[in-house]
Amino acid sequence: MTLPTVGTRTLFFTGKGGVGKTSLSCATGLALVHSGKRVLIVSTDPASNLDEVLGTPLTGAPTPIADAPGLYALNIDPEVAARDYRERVVGPYRGVLPAAAIASMEEQFSGACTVEIAAFDAFAKLLGDPSATIGFDHIIFDTAPTGHTLRLLTLPSAWTDFIASSTGGASCLGPLAGLEKQKALYAATVTRLSDPAATTVILVSRAERSSLREAERTRGELVELGVTNLRLALNGMFTAIAPGDAVADALTARGRDAVAAMPVGLARLPRTETPFLPRGTVGLEALRDMVRSKAGDVPAASPVKLGALPPDLESLVADIAKVGRGVIMTMGKGGVGKTTVAASIAMSLARRGHRVTLSTTDPAAHVVDAVGEDVPGLTVTRIDPEQEIANYRTEVLAKAGVGLDAAGRAMLEEDLRSPCTEEIAVFRAFADTVDEGRDQFVVLDTAPTGHTILLLDAAEAYHREVLRSELDMPDAVRNLLPRLRDPVFTKTIIVTLAEATPVHEAERLQHDLARAGISPFAWVINQSLLASGTRDPQLAERGRYEIPFIDRVASACRTVLIAWKA
Template sequence: MALPSIRTRFLFFTGKGGVGKTSLSCATGLSLAEAGKSVLIVSTDPASNLDEVLGVELGQVPTPIPGASGLSALNIDPEAAAHAYRERMVAPYRDLLPAAAIQSMEEQFSGACTVEIAAFDEFSKLLGDPSATADFDHVIFDTAPTGHTLRLLTLPSAWDEFISSSTGGASCLGPLAGLEQQKTLYAATVARLADADATTVVLVARADSASLREAERTRAELAELGIRNQTLVVNGLFSDAASGDPIASAMATRAADALAHVPTGLALLPRTSIPFLPRGTVGLDALREMAHPKTLAAPTSHEMPATALPPGLSGLVEDIAAAGHGVVMTMGKGGVGKTTVAAAIAVALARQGHRVVLSTTDPAAHIAATIDGAVPGLTVTRIDPAQEVRQYTEEVLAKAGPQLDAGGRAMLEEDLRSPCTEEIAVFRAFARTVDEGKNGFVVLDTAPTGHTILLLDAAEAYHREVMRTQGDMPDAVRQLLPRLRDPAYTRVLIVTLPEATPVHEAERLGRDLARAGIEPHAWVINQSLLASGTTHPVLCQRGGYEVPFIRRVADELSRRCALIPWLAESPVGVAGLEHLVSRTGG
């Protein structure tokens, strides 16, 4: 078991959030650098923790990594990229157009879609322009969680189609000339991604069914884009089933079962495995251990360190139920178990006789598979972007179209074909779902952090866009932000794991929420081995590693905290979810 073999100049790590893409990309880059290669690691993730893993503050230009000769890294900051992109598009017109026209252009560039296209613009320069990375033997891209990555990859064809079919001079991104100038670069970027001699796409997964399903979906969608040069890495594989320890046996059995049922397309790819590491993968020493796991000394202690643990989930559910109605939102870094926690709370509330809607804005969520059974009073829904776009487009055309001449209608239809329309339509559906909390409970399993914050920040951009397309502002949208800021209506739960990166990422989320005027109701620490009861030496060592992160969340970051142990019984299906709530943490 080792890192994947590398034969191409470009490496592209992708996969479901929380599977270890950043750690693996950094370990691979460090290994190549220590073999004498010059390596650049690039993060395209809005919620990147590349700085933390490598132990150095990064910017948008390559920064040498101290203690790792030949290794450099940079972060593509989507907000900074959007600001630069907006200024590049607007600046040529400042002395030519009236102030009102310039303000209108700047507003058109203020939405989430501009952030995404700007980030891809920066990404394309590095992958599509050979001169941008000429100083490096290898360029490694640590990408965003799957849904965002796929959207990033499909943008060239989406924008190309939109540009070629546009007849007006402006879109939701402003002057089309700004996109036209990049068409050649975008085409080169896609060609480089699909070139098996130049690029390898590394699909990263955990040895569990949901993660492998997501990797298969990614493999298939990339293949449809012509990107077939893929390899699979199964990260964090625990295989000691013979110890007699119930937790260790359950962990090994789950992994073996998942790998025995790898989806067919995924099973055909070259595969490597990285073993479960008892301590985190932050810092160069930890990355070297990931690259050379056989150098690790075997732990011997069968005892967990003593520390006071927060209570379990049941008390938090009782507190939420006492309100009688409202919205519960689980938020956090991808892969921390937001879907499971949301489903468990929804089932528990429904069991108490409440009317509950469980929904998601996450395109990669598997809520229905998590529930896997009917519960009286519980309705499971999903915000489907394609369906929302159709409904939104039909509504705007029906309301605004009759008042327009042929040219005006053509321009409106052009605007509605842009990729920005999806952001608007999904945001509207999100607001509509939150509105249902008036008459019962709505439990929202939200998308990974970066996308969620973009969604919450989109109110003003949405309002401007609706007014520009002559639609109406739904009452649910008008009331959305006040409701999200009302602690009596909305209870935000930050879900994390007792590990460095998820906790630090959750801290950043807390700061983002504070800027939006939203205070978390509670924090939930999920999958704690420290609280599991295991006596396996490797898992006990991992439990000891959890202590400072549990203490930071419980004692410093949260007003209220719940802890969920790592359970031998998989928390899937109604019975598994109910067991999740009934178990106590401390």
């Protein structure tokens, strides 16, 4: 394989969920330490699987990777970062202010917006403060799926502008004096991000039209942010060894056609290509194989003897349709096919004569593209953050702004300009969409796991926002968590692939949902090559690799299997 060119100290690997950012960033780090460099890999993904890929438990401090001298890694854990950030701001006032005032401050710092700014605060220290990484030749950031990454990258300018324009003493983030102290660090972070001599951003993509569209959108938005030192890494390039297998020929043609139709902006970028690797990329040996391997290095293997496979998606839809109404949520790690599964369920329900709304809370989703046709009874919508923010600001100003003098109204408007406002505005729209399930079907293609859990957590904290804004709590919000916990009203479907990391991540998601009182209705194993009928040696080897993961899921819960289709 050809690794991305390393010409700067800092590298960012970003792209649509599931394209292989973590494995490619780890393989690059491993190659660098083999050449004598000291490398730190940092994950900013709330749903990070960096420790699993590297085979070493990680914390928020640089941890040496066993059997890879010179390679270190850490996870920026948003929850831990929020706890530390909260204590840094509130701690100095303990024993100084009354207990009620301390409790009020802690309340301000308990929301999802604090989690996000705290994670960024930790990220900014690593990127903007050279002393924090002084012992390393290269810093590699394995970033979150695209929507979250873009939000993370826009925060430096957003928070710098917010701090510069603030005139009050507090906001939803707490005392502004604490943020003011960070202005120099944030400015250094912005400078380093946009300095082509310091930072390279690698846009990772599969040879798929949707993945390349997402990479082009990311490229355009990064250029607008002043980040211009960009590279394209095409991962998992598949070419059939010999023509004649329908699945292998279709996969080859799909990749070739997608690359040929690549957006012009992407096509102009320097590009590297990594071949399709039949085996997994978890563990150092697998990563070393990733660096050494060539496409087609697959030993001859005996045919796979299949037992009974789980049923397909239609059996699941048939059971869902019996209720006649309610909410179906597809959840899982980015890139496992949540959008496609959600669209398939919505279209199938509509074709059975039901009224259906298909919507998304994922800023990087493509539900319209997934449907691709007009289906009677099916309405496709999207929760647009910009529109929801505008509506929310108008509502709050009309309610809480009445009777305020000029200074008071200016402070309220300032608070509503903070990036935190988006979280609560989008959350309200999410609750309204769920409410539609009272008399029809609503299929929700949700955001990647970390963001989704933060969104669900917001339900518990919503009453605090009501007190701040003086808005009445809508019934849709009041009833949201009871509805999500009602297995008759809401069917939660966990989508995964028959691979190590997606299955482990889905198991963690199921655990998080259980803590919120939500039990999955079923699991969907998507894009199975084992079930596709392929006889291509590379794809058959990947199908053989799927077997233990299919067995693991199917033995534990209701499971359906979707074959990869030519």
